Amino acid sequence: MTNLAPGLLERLKAAVGPKGWIAEPDAMAPYLNEYRDLYHGRAALVLRPATTAEVAAVVKICAEGGIRIVPQGGNTGLVGGGVPFEGGDEVVISLSRLNRVRAIDLQNDTITVEAGVVLAAVQAAADEHTRLFPLRIGSEGSCQIGGNLSTNAGGTAVLHYGNARELVLGLEVVLADGSVWDGLRGLRKDNTGYDLKQLFIGAEGTLGIITAAVLKLFPKPGDVQVGFVAVRDVPAAVELLGLAQAESGGRVTSFELMPRLAIDFVRRHIPDTVDPLPTRYNWHVLIELSGGRADGGLRRTLENVLGLGLEKGLIVDGVIAESEAQAAALWKLRDSVSEAQKPEGGSIKHDISVPVSRIAEFIARASTAVEAMIPGVRPLAFGHLGDGNIHFNPCQPEGADKQAFLDRWEPVSHMVHDLAVELGGSISAEHGLGRLKRDEITRYKSPLEIDLMRRIKAVLDPKGLMNPGKVI
Ligand SMILES: Cc1cc2nc3c(=O)[nH]c(=O)nc-3n(C[C@H](O)[C@H](O)[C@H](O)COP(=O)(O)OP(=O)(O)OC[C@H]3O[C@@H](n4cnc5c(N)ncnc54)[C@H](O)[C@@H]3O)c2cc1C
Incomplete structure (x- = not known):
């Protein structure tokens, strides 16, 4: 049921045709609930336009009728940005039918894709032409490029290739009044005033x-080498990163921190996973080097890095994958950490970043503080050490009441976020603000910065119809 005028709904439906809307409650459900099950929204209608012109047409009708819009990609976002509120008078605009690869320019090393192309399909299209599209995240089989750009997604190759923001040359955007900005330029140099595309990247709708984008392609690396090492402690992991970068000439693609607890969780709950080392250690790093030709040079480089790490006492044990299958098994350990937390009960999730030089201090202080707050808590700190981005997820004490533990979310988060900011960091490294951190961010950004964001919003969306109540 909806309190929107029936005439408006009929106009929206007519603008997208019979295949372009969903009003039946069961069919709408996947668009209204988000991945972590934190929010369950309602909507007047789910619209599924198939072209930019259709997106523009429905946005224009919404602008005229004062209808609030929630853009949605693959709905894998982790901060509740892509689902509507509970009121039932918003419309969801799903971009999933805008799923064409519009062009590939191999001399320019670019690919032009529509917003609804699934990330894995962009990777595959690049691969078919012996190119690499390097954005790599756990949800790549279902998230869409429009969502990736709108959240400025990060993932496990940021260290070498940058966030989603760094991979974009041009955008096509339907603005809040229904007009279409064609900024689909494939230029690596273009200093002609403000870089408008950057406003829409990371704006969470x-x-x-965003209806289409020109993305950068890269040469496909001739060789990829993956190692898994146990390190003395977290400061040793940070030192090892510097050593690996120096010895490999900057070829470290991924440098992922894994504590003992993460490996135990994965081994316990995810089938077909193995502990790569015979002895139990507290801290591990998955390290990937890539680049160059397939002549074995990179293998020697990784051996050299690990040998030096052992000599310096940074590494205590380690293996190098002997095959693609072994490399995939090592990555499976890392990629399964999020999923493996669920059966362990409640966990209070954080996605913080600090300068790499402060990571060890962050993990040590945050762990001590949360242990003092909740005796028996199991602090789980893992993730993209190479980018200074740690997922710090205290897990409930074994056998504790899940809800009672989750009720401590706010004080625990304040402690974690206060510490990250004290160390020069951010409370959201890669997931965005969405609904989850909309209010929390006002504790940390200066009033001037919040005001600047509000002023930009007011200029581009004067009626406040674009994903209202998210981000700011
Ligand atoms: C298992 C798993 C692993 C993950 N790993 C990572 C990771 O390593 N790194 C990382 O950064 N994230 C990660 N994520 C989070 C998530 O996958 C990313 O944020 C992803 O970029 C969201 O894409 P989506 O298409 O699902 O967007 P959605 O969830 O549909 O939307 C996300 C936000 O973008 C807006 N939006 C979507 N499409 C558009 C558009 N075309 N125009 C304007 N606004 C739009 C929505 O309104 C919403 O605010 C992970 C999620 C899961 C479930």
């Missing part, structure tokens, strides 16, 4: 709807 609050400034406009």
Whole structure:
């Protein structure tokens, strides 16, 4: 049921045709609930336009009728940005039918894709042409490029290739009044005023709807080498990163921190996983080097890095994958950490970043503080050490009441976020603000910065219809 005028709904339906809307409650459900099950929204209608012109047409009708819009990609976001509120008078605009690869320019090393192309399909299209599209995240089989750009997604190759933001040359955007900004330029140099595309990247759908993008392609690396090492402690892991970068000439693609607890969780709950080392250690790093030709040079480089790490006492044990299958098994350990937490009960999740030089201090202080707050808590700190991005997820004490533990979310988060900010960090490294951290961010950004964001929003979305109540 909806309190929107029936005439408006009929106009929206007509603009997208019979295949372009969903009003039946069961069919709408996947668009209304988010991945972590934190939010369960309602909507007047789910719209599934198939072209940029259709997106523009429905946004224009919404602008005229004052209808609030929630853009949605693969709905894998982790901060509740892509689902509507509970009121039932918003419309969801799903971009999933805008799923064409529009062009590939191999001399320019670019690919032009529509917003609804699934990330894995962009990777595959690049691969078919012996190119690499290097954005790599756990949800790549279902998230869409429009969502990736709108959240400025990170993942496990940021260290070498940058966030989603760094991989974009041009955008096409439907603005809040239904006009279409064609910024689909494939230029690596273009200093002609403000770089408008950057406003929409990371805006989580609050400034406009991304309908297409020109993305950078890279040479496919001739060789990829993956190692898994146990390190003395977290400071040793940080030192090892510097050593690996120096010895490999900057070829470290991924440098992922894994504590003992993460490996235990994965081994316990995810089938077909193995502990790569015979002895139990507290801290591990998955390290990937890539680049160059397939002549074995990179293998020697990784051996050299690990040999030096052992000599310096940074590494205590380690293996190098002997095959693609072994490399995949090592990555499976890392990629399964999020999933393996669920059967362990409640966990209070954080996605913080600090300068790499402060990571060890962050993990030590945050762990001590949360242990003092909740005796028996199991602090789980893992993730993209190479980017200074740690997922710090205290897990409930074994056998404790899940809800009672989750009721401590706010004080625990304040402690974690206060510490990250004290160390020069951010309370959201890669997931965005969405609904989850919209209020929390006002504790940390200066009033001037919040005001600047509000002023930009007011200029681009004067009626406040684009994903209202998210981000700011
Ligand atoms: C298992 C798993 C692993 C993950 N790993 C990572 C990771 O390593 N790194 C990381 O950064 N994230 C990760 N994520 C989070 C998530 O996958 C990313 O944020 C992803 O970029 C979201 O894409 P999506 O298409 O699902 O967007 P959605 O969830 O649909 O939307 C996300 C936000 O973008 C807006 N939006 C979507 N499409 C558009 C558009 N075309 N125009 C304007 N606004 C739009 C929505 O309104 C919403 O605010 C993970 C999630 C899961 C479930």
